[in-house]
Amino acid sequence: MAGVALLGATTVGVAGATPPGIPSTADAQSALAALTVQPDGSQDGYSRDKFPHWIDQGDSCNTREAVLKRDGTDVQVGSDCYPTSGTWESPYDGGSWTSPSDVDIDHVVPLADAWRTGASSWTQDQREAYANDLSDPQLIAVTDNVNQEKGDKSPDQWKPPSTDYWCTYAKMWVAVKQKFELTINTAEKSALTDMLGRC
Incomplete structure (x- = not known):
């Protein structure tokens, strides 16, 4: 029954996934200007296990x-x-x-x-909430090998192959950084500024 209810909410004919909470261009530009710019911190201690993900969301x-x-x-x-x-x-x-195994989140x-x-100083619960966030534009279904090429790169190092999506991608990235009070570095800010300029 839950599947039917959610299926009813699916918009047929829309090209590609549309996560919630994507800001307007103006809001994204304002948010970008307000983000703290500083060099990235250390990768020391990082593990995906510190971000428990694919947790239960109800309805099985x-x-x-x-x-x-x-x-x-x-x-x-x-x-x-x-x-x-x-x-x-x-x-x-x-x-x-048409096969979910060809799709990564x-x-x-x-x-x-x-x-x-910023997340290295969070609690495990905060990291779990981040890794499973369904209310912001943080999770999206995409081609698996494209996601693997992206890895953990920021927009100065990797952009979606489809240049038409750069504007939306930048808006999503900025929205997530703002929501979770994460910092950006100077190269990342420059890339995001350019990408938002395509909107």
Whole structure:
């Protein structure tokens, strides 16, 4: 029943996933100007295990399954919430997939980047909330190998292959950094400024 309710909320025909909370260009530019600029901190002590993710989100769904349902078109799920059919359009590269195993759930601001820019001082509960955040533009379904190419790189080091998506990607990145009070470095700010200039 939960799957049917969520399926009803899926917008058919929209090209690509649309996470919640993407700000306007003006709001993103204001937020970017207000972020603290400083060199990234150390990677020492980082582990993905310090960001427990794909936790239970209710209705038998974990976070990954919830995003697959949200970001796909005509998604049907089994009693365990795992998709049995659907189509996923990856806005990063324009790829279209019908198998959920071809789709990764990307943390727009990667866990390791968050660690270097403020999350190393968070509690485990705070990191878990960050890694499973469904209310901000932090999680998105994308082509798996594109996500793997991205790794933990910031926008000065990696941008989506589809240049048409750079504006939206920058708006999402800035929104997450603002929400979680994470810092940015000078190269990252320059790249984000350029990307928002394409909006």
